[in-house]
Structure formats: structure tokens, C-alpha cells
Amino acid sequence: MPIEGPLKELGIHDVFQLLDLSRKSGVLKVFSQERENEGAVYFDSGAVVAATMKSNPHLLGTLLENSGKVTAADLAQATAMQRAGDKRRVGEILVANGIVAARDIDRYMRQQIETVVFDLMSWSEGFFSFAEEPPRPIRKDTAVKVSTESLLMEGARRIDEWSRMMDRVPDGAVVPKLAPLSGGPQSFIDLLPREWEVLSLLDGESNLRHIAIELAISEFDVARIIYGMLTTGLIELVPRTETVASA
Structure with missing residues (x-):
């Protein structure tokens, strides 16, 4: 049975804490009609392994290119391989091709996850739903698991700082x-x-x-x-x- 409801009844922080404590695996989707936006957070045994936002997806490729780690041509080659049937993520392809190190993928995937999650944690209105599903298999050298507890702590700090602004x-x-x-x-x-x-x-x-x-x-x-x-x-x-x- 999916876990769902309005954020006004169960805040997003409480939702994250529930999924963390129950060690859930699956995808949490959050939709806000007021913001005309939606986000998705993927969990593996209570930890966050991926996150995306419709209006501001913070794509890994964009983060890597903006930081100078890859070129537009590198990304084009990786996405072309995906279109040709390669099931790997962009980060996995870039590591396999020797373009970036696995530690760089780890760093920017964490940044991507944190940015999306912290934006979602500022939402006080909207609707959430969580559906359990097995985690997607990812190569160990490009897998990232971010502690939900650490995200909650930093999210609370940011909300406290914004309250002062x-x-x-x-x-x-x-x-x-x-x-x-x-x-x-x-x-x-x-x-x-x-x-x-x-x-x-x-x-x-x-x-x-x-x-x-x-x-x-x-x-x-x-x-x-x-x-x-x-x-x-x-x-x-x-x-x-x-x-x-x-x-």
C-alpha cells in the first residue's frame, strides 16, 4: 500500500524520517500545484540514492560540465550511447570511458541529491506519495547513498537560517x-x-x-x-x- 497524503497533514521532514526509520526502498514523489513543480527522491533501505526536480533537475551532466570536469562532447557521446541502448547512467559511462574519476561522480551526485532534497524540504504545501519498489542495480564504483539523517539535519539548519531571513x-x-x-x-x-x-x-x-x-x-x-x-x-x-x- 502506498504512503501518501497532503504535506499540510504530514510534513516533508516527517515523511523522510518515516522512510529512514522503516528502511524503505522505493520512490517518493512530491507535487505542488502552487509551485507548478514536482520532485522525486529514490530510496534504498532508507538512504537516498537519487533525486530529481521537474523545473530544476540539477542534472549530473550539467554539474560536471559547469565544473569543467567534462566537455559538451563528452556528454553528447555518453547520451548517444544511451540512445543506442546502453542502460548505464551517464556517470557510469563517463567513468567507464575514463573521462572522470569515480570520486568525482560521487561528489557531484551527492551535490545533485542534496540540492533537490533541500529544495523539497522547503515545501510546506503539496501532496506526496511513496511507492515501494526494489532499488535499481548500480555499479558499486558509481553508487551513492546519502544518509537521510544527515539530509534532515542539514535541511533543518537551512530552514532555521531562512527563518532568520x-x-x-x-x-x-x-x-x-x-x-x-x-x-x-x-x-x-x-x-x-x-x-x-x-x-x-x-x-x-x-x-x-x-x-x-x-x-x-x-x-x-x-x-x-x-x-x-x-x-x-x-x-x-x-x-x-x-x-x-x-x-
């Missing part, structure tokens, strides 16, 4: 924009590369959630950057009345 960044629907230039002397802007990427997408129309999707990073990471820029006065938020009127 809620006075300025209440949710992913906020729309940031550049603040008007002051009449005084202009100061030098010193930002990290990721902060510049966020800043370049501030058009007064895209909300935090859309920026996260565009950059393929978590809403939490974008929220922290926006909060910092709000604190320094570099940006401001479009009033909610304006965003509703333009919707």
Missing part, C-alpha cells in the same frame, strides 16, 4: 531588482562570481524561484545572496502589489 526574503516568490543609484559618490562593488550571476538576472520581473531555476542552484542559495544584497542596499524588492498586478 524571512523579514527580508519571506519566500521564493519575491522579485528583486537593482536599487536606484544614490546621488552621492559611487562605491566599488565587490561580489563573488555566483553573486554576479544572480545580479545579472535581476530584471524586476523574475522572482527568486525563477532565478534559481535559471542558474540551476537551490532557492536557498539564491535567498542567501539576495538577503546579503538587500542588507547592503544594492538591491530592493518589487512590492507585492506590483508583482500581482503584472501577473
Whole structure:
């Protein structure tokens, strides 16, 4: 019998804890009509082995390419092999071809899982369902199992940190924009590369959630950057009345 219900009755943290304690294997699907999004998390004996998000899948290949570990040609070759009938995952093919080391696959698969799971843990509305099924066989040198307990602990820490930012960044629907230039002397802007990427997408129309999707990073990471820029006065938020009127 599947485990399912609305998140308002059983929070996503409780769902993860239940699957961890009962050492379940299968797939947890979470759908949010409000967000027009859905995610899937795959469990093997209570541990998380894979995760994906519809609007922001954080694909392993994209993470590897962005980090410079592989080229577009490497990924094209791996996906071509899959289309030709190869049942292995992209990471398995890349390791077998000697393009990346197994430890790199492990690192970025963990990053992929964590980013999706932490985004899901911020959802307070929606519907979840879990269906038991045997875990998919994966080569041992490319298999990743992330402790659900560690994900819950880090997820709780992130939620606590976001709660301290809620006075300025209440949710992913906020729309940031550049603040008007002051009449005084202009100061030098010193930002990290990721902060510049966020800043370049501030058009007064895209909300935090859309920026996260565009950059393929978590809403939490974008929220922290926006909060910092709000604190320094570099940006401001479009009033909610304006965003509703333009919707």
C-alpha cells in the first residue's frame, strides 16, 4: 500500500524520517500545484540514492560540465550511447570511458541529491506519495547513498537560517531588482562570481524561484545572496502589489 497524503497533514521532514526509520526502498514523489513543480527522491533501505526536480533537475551532466570536469562532447557521446541502448547512467559511462574519476561522480551526485532534497524540504504545501519498489542495480564504483539523517539535519539548519531571513526574503516568490543609484559618490562593488550571476538576472520581473531555476542552484542559495544584497542596499524588492498586478 502506498504512503501518501497532503504535506499540510504530514510534513516533508516527517515523511523522510518515516522512510529512514522503516528502511524503505522505493520512490517518493512530491507535487505542488502552487509551485507548478514536482520532485522525486529514490530510496534504498532508507538512504537516498537519487533525486530529481521537474523545473530544476540539477542534472549530473550539467554539474560536471559547469565544473569543467567534462566537455559538451563528452556528454553528447555518453547520451548517444544511451540512445543506442546502453542502460548505464551517464556517470557510469563517463567513468567507464575514463573521462572522470569515480570520486568525482560521487561528489557531484551527492551535490545533485542534496540540492533537490533541500529544495523539497522547503515545501510546506503539496501532496506526496511513496511507492515501494526494489532499488535499481548500480555499479558499486558509481553508487551513492546519502544518509537521510544527515539530509534532515542539514535541511533543518537551512530552514532555521531562512527563518532568520524571512523579514527580508519571506519566500521564493519575491522579485528583486537593482536599487536606484544614490546621488552621492559611487562605491566599488565587490561580489563573488555566483553573486554576479544572480545580479545579472535581476530584471524586476523574475522572482527568486525563477532565478534559481535559471542558474540551476537551490532557492536557498539564491535567498542567501539576495538577503546579503538587500542588507547592503544594492538591491530592493518589487512590492507585492506590483508583482500581482503584472501577473
